[in-house]
Amino acid sequence: MTLDYEDHYCKMCGKYDKSAWVNGGYCYDCFKLHNLEKIRESIEEGEPDTFSSDYVVCPYCGNAMSNEALIDYPELYEDGEHELLCDECGKTFEVDTMVSYNWETHKMEDD
Ligand SMILES: [Zn+2]
Ligand SMILES: [Zn+2]
DSSP: OOOOHHHHBOTTTOOBOTTGGGGTSOOHHHHHHHHHHHHHHHHHTTOOOOOOSSEEEOTTTOOEEETTGGGGOGGGGSSEEEEEEOTTTOOEEEEEEOOOOOOOOOOOOOO
16 A cells, blocks of 8 residues: 555645544544534534544534643543533533543563
């Protein structure tokens, strides 16, 4: 498989991102926005699919809160169900947090 120009430049903003091809031709930032757009479309269609690892998206109005905005809500980083008030539409919605862990092990050094 050979990679050419389009594989290393974002088709949305034109920024160089050597892994753009992994994200369907988008740089990391545009890929996030692209996914957010899809979430907002699903809300408009009446079947909210708000699953995201980048944003907490209000299922009523599509308002997205990024990691930076969530610093004030440390409980959202804990596994389980939480409630959040949307500051855009004023409605309260439920947030399911799914925390995943990764482990890697190494042999102890021989002595
Ligand atoms: Zn881009
Ligand atoms: Zn909202």
